[in-house]
Amino acid sequence: NVEGQDGGRMEKLQQLMAHYEPNDPESIQKSFARHLEYSLACTRFSFTMQDAYRAAGLVLRDRLLESLNDTNTWYREQDVKRGYYLSAEYLIGRHMQNAIANLDLEQPFKEAFEDLGMKLEDLFGEEADPALGNGGLGRLAACFLDSMATLSLPCWGYGIRYSYGMFKQGIKDGRQIEEPDFWIGDGCPFEIPRPDVTYPVRFYGKVEEAHENGQKVSRWVGGEIVQAMAYDNPIPGFDTYNTNNLRLWRACPSEEFDLDAFSSAQFQDAITQRRKAEDLSAVLYPNDATYAGKELRLRQQYFFVSASLQDLLREFIKRPNFKWEELPQKVAVQMNDTHPTIAVAEMMRLLVDVQKLDWDRAWELTRQCLNYTNHTVMPEALEKWPVEMMERMLPRHLQIIYHINGIWIQKLLQRWGDGPIIAALSIVEEGDVKKIRMGHLAIIGSNKINGVAAIHTEIIKKETFPEFYKWCCDNGEHNKIVNMTNGVTPRRWVHCANPALSEIFTEYLGSQEWLTDMTKLKVMLDYKEDPKLHDKWMAMKKGCKAKLADWLKSTMDLEIDQDALIDIQIKRIHEYKRQLMNILFVIHRYLELKKKSPGERAAVQKRVVLIGGKAASAYVNAKIIIKLINNVAKVINNDPDTKQYLKCAFVPNYCVSAAQVMIPASDISEHISTAGTEASGTSNMKFVMNGGLIVGTMDGANIEIREECGPETMFIFGCQENEVAGISARAQEGHYPIDSRLQAVFDEIRNGKFAGQAEPEAQAEFESIVSRLCNARAAGTWDGDKYLVIYDFPSFIDAQARVDQTYKNKSQWCKLSIQAAASMAQFSTDRTMREYAKVIWGIEPARRPVDEEMQARK
Ligand code: B1H
Helix, strand or coil: CCCCCCCCCCHHHHHHHHCCCCCCHHHHHHHHHHHHHHHCCCECCECCHHHHHHHHHHHHHHHHHHHHHHHHHHHHHHCCCEEEEECCCECCCCCHHHHHHHCCCHHHHHHHHHHCCCCHHHHHCCCCCCCECCCHHHHHHHHHHHHHHHCCCCEEEEEECCCECCCEEEEECCEEEEECCCCCCCCCCCCEEEEEEEEEEEECCEEEEEEECCEEEEEEECCEEEEEEEEEEEEECCCCCCEEEEEEEEEEECCCCCHHHHHCCCHHHHHHHHHHHHHCCCECCCCCCCCCCCHHHHHHHHHHHHHHHHHHHHHHHHCCCCCHHHHHHHEEEEEECCCCCCHHHHHHHHHHHHCCCCHHHHHHHHHHHEEEECCCCCHHHCCEEEHHHHHHHCHHHHHHHHHHHHHHHHHHHHHHCCCHHHHHHCCEECCCCCEEEHHHHHHHCCCCEEECCHHHHHHHHHHHCHHHHHHHHHCCCHHHEEECCCCECHHHHHHHCCHHHHHHHHHHHCCCHHHCCHHHHHHHHHHCCCHHHHHHHHHHHHHHHHHHHHHHHHHHCCCCCCCCEEEEEECCCCHHHCHHHHHHHHHHHHHHHHHCCHHHHHCCCCEEEEEECCCCCCCHHHHHHHHHHHHHHHHHHCCCCCCCCEEEEEECCCCHHHHHHHHHHCCEEEECCCCCCCCCCCHHHHHHHCCCEEEECCCCCHHHHHHHHCHHHEEECCCCHHHHHHHHHHHHHCCCCCCHHHHHHHHHHHCCCCCHHHCHHHHHHHHHHHHHHHCCCCCCCCCCCCCCHHHHHHHHHHHHHHHHHHHHCHHHHHHHHHHHHCCCHHHEHHHHHHHHHHHHHCCCCCCCCCCHHHHHHC
């Protein structure tokens, strides 16, 4: 701390720093001009929109910093229990519009910039979209942060500051190409680098046994050390003065320069070493719901987990008279999927090796503080690391894991005796390549385990981890596995994405309270048949469609009929999500249209089908599906007989910003995963909150949305989860009839309608996809219709027919749309975060009180 000449604090300086930046339009303009001129070194005569965006970002950053610092001081003074969300991904999306809304600056900002001749939307458009996540899991983490801040929960996020986020998807000749996303390029005005907050993180090396005070101790030495440097991203709450923090770690070389190397021939080596350290946080792995067993990935995981745990323990220890027993009363950690679960071993290492606690005590503390969320039942996504790799990279952690496992197996043997269940429950998977099962480590080291939707939590208990569930029940711990249904934040997904809808809600409710309490929207149900509301509602949808149309025109030169029914499927491309079934249906619809006379065609509901999403770069089948969609779109959109009635497009580079334009404009959206495969889904919630209706299966959160909104608001089809195994078994035996309408679609593909001789490679790929669907079990493994596209297709057609039928009656449709949107309170992440805080973390809100100056500022 800096001291003045008399040895005291510098009072005058403190006074100068104590005040808050004023928020009236004129002050905002002044602050903006100051940043433009002095922070960005622009002149009056030359600055770009990008500069203007940056300066406006710095205006916000000033205010975010005030709030972030005061909130931290408040949490410390109150000595509250803290929550820490550990996630390898945060799909935060653009900051600016959200920050303005949450800081309650919408009005003054609008006035300030309009007066300067600038539109806020144009500024927003300049911001890079930080895509530090793949899909639902990363976006969920971002929505959680927004709700934690809004609920004034003293919770921080920890993650990795990737220099390259999710790749940018381009489409060339109908195929996906991946381009790097160097989002950090010109710096982000919303982040605060903290060169003073760094921690060493070790890799490789060896473990030495030693004796200290008659105790045997282990020391992990040698190897290489990387520094983790903090970058803080303030997360402002809505309608509260709390601002929380998302702390992301960047890897830096441990010493700036090795001076010996500098002066010798090893100079090159020193640079190489430096580069290698930086590689760690360079790029996000673009896999969703499947993992690549890459060494760098484990390094990333350990890197951010170690830095985060060191940081949160330092905060805990800083408290006056801290006692280790208090750790579980002061700290709760949530592990987002298996990615951060090396935390179990790292926490033990920090407590035992560094803080010198004895094993049993450390284990109790670890187990009480950590919690684990499972996000998928796909076996290919449950991470397992080869023992050999861990032994090299994290030798001490492997020892710790073996020790944890030894005690665990002992307990199991005492209770149940030997048997196959022991191997099933072991953290170590035996086999040709011995592996550490991270899911098992997480469960054993956690206080609570949760699934992300009701059906998913039941599947975890019965199918993913049945032996664990048996163990819990045997121990009277029925509540160790709990359900925490996902949600989305209404601030970004209604208020920011759809201002017209936000205005309707605020008008009918007389205040913005619904934005922090969505149950208030129930009032809308009283008006669901009111023609006046219907007019406004339809005008809102029309406006959203016009925005979408402009955006499609400018981004992909696609023209759409704004009066058509807009049908959207946007999510990662994955076989279980069945984009294939969707495009097969589009072909079917096209063939039906072709059969009709021009007069009959005019009676068919016009549709625009938009499909978007990224495929993991090594996922061959997903990439073929993208190609198929593009080729089908080309044929349909160029057929003069049908193009007025049916349009189809693959929308490239689906991302958070794209979602904010697309979701509000939908009439229906497709959430059509095979029952039992999609853990929850979260875009389904966003669509319905925006008045879109769902075509969906009885899977994930669809089931709960249906319960809340009423079955009449949803077009449900397909088999149920408990039927899947039987159907699949029959398909493998060859008892698997193909509907004649689907057969016609297959024939058309095989006949070369969508590729043919012009594109022999694509033709072969399309044929291979079709014939795979029709495969019965040959010898060995089954590579057939695993996701039951053939089985569900006829009922999918029926559901789509119900959509067209219902859509004919505009006021009926409008009523359903209002009813559904007004019934979504359950799916606000405010509800989700309240549940985590109460059931899992034991954390209370700590709202920062407002002092007079803050009040005066408003
Ligand atoms: C979800 C993932 C995921 N589940 C591995 N699992 C990853 C797994 O990089 N990796 O290795 C990345 C992501 N993502 C999604 O989580 C589910 O599929 C959705 O159904 C769910 O809504 C979402 C949030 O819970």
